[in-house]
Amino acid sequence: MKKLLTVSFACMLLAVGCSNGDDQQANTDPSVNEDQEKQENNENESKDETNQETNEQEDNQATEEKNQDEEDQNEEGNDIETSNEDENKPSLTNEQAKEAAVQAETSLKKIVNSTEGDSFKMKGYETKEDIVKELTNVMSQNLAQSLTDAFFVMRDGTLYLEPKGGPLWFEKGVDFKLKHPSDKEYVIVQEQNNEMSGNVVMHYTLKYNGENWVLDQMKSQRKKQKDVSKVTxxxxxxxxxxxxxxxxxxxxxxxxxxxxxxxxxxxxxxxxxxxxxxxxxxxxxxxxxxxxxxxxxxx
Incomplete structure (x- = not known):
């Protein structure tokens, strides 16, 4: 009986030893270890990518907020600058408006009279740009260019006057009204009546060029005649x-x-x-x- 128990105990020890051997063999299998390392690396890389995306989103959000703050500051600065410009624009009296309109006419007539005899060759002005430059002292760039193109022409490299009827200028001795439709402009409204144009209402628009109020536009509107019914x-x-x-x-x-x-x-x-x-x-x-x-x- 004692001998039988000894044999049984020995068999149990042998079985336990075999089981431990299998576990050690499983733990030392190189392919299993590589798979585990790859899985761990993939998990780490995924975490890194997630962290990187989160950081990028935070950086982008911070950049957008910064840009928005800068835009708001720029807009505020522009509003202040525009407000200052409007405040710096001097108001215009009737006498000053009249003087601005008269100066525009005087300047153009001075240039027109600068011709050599009957040839209409311009004296003291070589190009149209010379005339435009002088006229912009008393009128806008657009009006100066328009009048120059209408009354002067280059022929064979020489500047000539083209004689023709001029625009309807402001009449000094005629009453007028001065309107102020916006902060950027004043408008002289004057009714005129002559044989050439008939009965018209002239509108002379004055704009501020940063230094002075100058003539910007001249528009005429024919005045409607009242219907006079004849006696039956x-x-x-x-x-x-x-x-x-x-x-x-x-x-x-x-x-x-x-x-x-x-x-x-x-x-x-x-x-x-x-x-x-x-x-x-x-x-x-x-x-x-x-x-x-x-x-x-x-x-």
């Missing part, structure tokens, strides 16, 4: 009736004929006798077709 024949008859105060139905007032632009109105009375009826003229009258004025032809 019936109205002419009624005007005469009112003029002489005729109320008796026996007094007849009739249109007879036209004399130029005047109606000739006959006023008469019907006289009845026993066996005869005739008319007795009481007067002849003119009625102006345009004005309605009544005049006695007998006077």
């Amino acid at each position: 024949e019936e109205q002419a008859v009624e005007l005469v009736r009112k003029q002489i105060g005729a109320q008796d139905e026996s007094v007849k007032i009739e249109f007879d004929h036209m004399d130029g632009n005047r109606y000739v109105i006959h006023v008469y009375e019907v006289v009845e006798q026993e066996n005869n009826t005739h008319t007795a003229t009481k007067g002849w009258y003119y009625v102006d077709q345009d004005t309605g004025e009544v005049a006695n032809m007998m006077n």
